Amino acid sequence: MRGLVWAAILGLAGCATVAPDGPAGPAAADLAALLAVNRVExxxxxxxxxxxxxxxGSEWACRYEERSREGFWVGLSTMVAQAGAGWELIDRPCSADAALADRGRCRR
Structure with missing residues (x-):
């Protein structure tokens, strides 16, 4: 079933954080703050x-592009869940720099 979800994500365009039939997911600033944990910036x-x-019921599949130190935009993905009034990462994705350095081992 998750394969269908990822196929749907790949077909989306723009910067929407709301599925047409579901509640709003985390805003870009919220996702950036979650990803910033244990990072320098x-x-x-x-x-x-x-x-x-x-x-x-309380999870979102998120795809995004993160800027690397060299200025490249790298496509990445992660799963987040609603935790009380906030958000939490279900998995810890690679950073853009790590994804560029690992030659395909990071999940994108």
């Missing part, structure tokens, strides 16, 4: 798209 993000996973 808050990452710069664009094209944040979070799709609600109705089967889970």
């Amino acid at each position: 808050v990452p710069q993000l664009r094209r944040v798209q979070c799709v609600f996973i109705a089967e889970e």
